[in-house]
Amino acid sequence: MHKKFLSLLFVGIFIFALLIGGCSPKYEKTSNSKSKNIMITDLLERKITLNKRIDKVVAIGPGALRLYCYINGSKKLVGVEQTEKGSTVGKPYMMVNPNIAKLTTIGQGGPNNSPDAEKILSVKPDVIFDTYASDKSSADELQSKTNIPVVVLSYGKQSTFDPDMYTSLKIIGKVTGNESRAQKVIDYMKNCKDDLDKRTKDIPESKKPSIYVGALGMKGTHGIESTQGNYSLLKAVNGKNVVDETGKTGTVMIDKEKLLKWDPDKIFIDEGGFQMVQEDCKKNPDYYNNLSAVKNGEVYSQMPYNFYTTNIETAMADAYYLGKVIYPEKFKNIDPIKKADEIYKFLLGKGVYSQMANNFGGFRKIILK
Template sequence: MNKRNFSLKIAILLYISLIFGGCASKTFRDTASNSQKITVTDTLGRHVEIDAQAKKVVAIGPGALRLCCYFNSIDMIAGVERIDKDDTTGKPYVIANPSLSNLPLIGPGGPNNAPDPEKILAVRPEIIFSTYAADKASADNLQSKTGIPVVVISYGKTSAFDPAVYTSIKLIGKIVGKELKAQEIEDYMKKCKNDLDTRTNDIPDDKKPSAYVGGLGMRGTHGIESTQGNYSLFNAVNAKNVVDETGKTGSLMIDKEKLIQWNPDKIFIDGSGFQLFQQDYQKNKDYYNTLSAIKNGEIYIQLPYNFYATNVDTAIADAYYMGKVLYPDQFKDVDPEKKADEIYKTLLGKELYSEMAKAYEGFKKLALQKNY
């Protein structure tokens, strides 16, 4: 074999190795790329594909940012809605993270405002978590306008302990690479739920005081007539809710005369409606003083939890306080204020009860006939 043929064969072999080597390299890169992709099914049943774990996100719509804040990784938030930048009222997740106010604006926020695709694009998030979308079409539309994957999350239908919250937390954890933290959050919430139930589930009905909650926020603030049937916080402590007699579920406004008929043993007033309750008491003392709970000093304030969807942390703290009031023996080892701080610290990294109490009276019994 002459040198020229030998050199030609070497060149051909090198060329073939380069081709196959390049193909192998491309195959490896494609495989690696595909292995980084994440596919999730959101709470609307949409299958969403994400190129890789997201390092920067935005959370839009009622309560979306709160669930992200439970991961204690504010550096992943690229921007916030004005409703969370400017208004900290009753929002422990904002109070715990004052740096949120320094982030870019991504839209007005609020339940009646549509997302702002241009402002979202300006902060260049890799994922949009949204509670705005009530249907697949609106979520798909926002995803089409921005070119950014939209994952719909949800709080479900109850004030606390709704499985939809656990699902949403798992979705966030998977997408941002914090699945272990997501599991810790879910485990803690379920631990509280199980603890509340274990303490109260074997109390006979004839040993339970009847209870009523008024002043609940419902698209604004209301007085004592604003309540709920099948109230999830009462359900959490197996309370005897007088409103359940109606067979209705969720928010409703009752006729105040109906409350006299029910005449519950204990009444809770939500902090959001406390001022309206005070004003109404001053005008209608004769009405209120016919209620046994008021005559006997069995009226209590709970912290308000419904600000831009449910503050799950505050709702759980309220459930412990209700348990303490309704069943002192079963909750004799629980200090509601310390328990509230434990809940805030676990979910948001800070003890926040004193700040909430400063704004909303805190957990306390009212002595209406003496003070008002």
């Protein structure tokens, strides 16, 4: 009788254990499913609910793919715009990730085109990162057409070192489960900005040479007359930009005679428009020879960084070169070429300065003739 009781007791305990064990997975599954949903507030202040497991991604619009590559490289990408499949010249993120060009085409791309909902749907992404949308309605429309969450990103007003750009990187990290990498990228960029500022912020205005940056690209290449007011890279090194006298911010097309009047101490030429400047110099040598910077051998290069919006890593490298040329004493321990490759490697995984130099000329003193 005692043995029978013990047998029944063991059977009961075993059955109870099975019941408990059978309940546990159901509880855990329910708990996990609840934790999968995360809330994102994008750059248009749209609130989007996402499933935490994001395995397939597309990034559309000017610069969206580049921002994505800073955080994840080519991982999880399932489609790419046709415009990204062209030449990699001037686009370090594509130089480092050439496999992206082999992905399925999800639309034409380009600053004057709209998203192709049908082609995006063909690759079945879990999320769409988008820089096309300038208002909530256009982002909501694409989301409605595809039934796929659309997360709007932005480079902000100045792109390089812009708070909106930092926020966009943080969002990409959160959505793709790579928040640690996103924070490292943001911290690196901010540290570079702080370093540039600390080296130059205490220089008296009276000891700063006057600077002009010409041939800047904006929706195409331009000659010497294309410049910027409140130019972000000169601001980063506290440079004296002669164009700031105009009170304008962003792209400015000056009258060439104005440059003669300003007669800056040093001139930087964006290599994207360098050929146009050279051709103009051949036609109008007297004009250029009347500039003090040309006469004194104070004309320098700047690598072009505007290709489907800003290549932030190249712009950062340019800022260090500007600093080195303008204030050599403050940048004694900086080799601009090594610094450029450090920036490329940190943000993209590989130093590509030599490729950029082969394509454009790299950091150098320019002789206009």
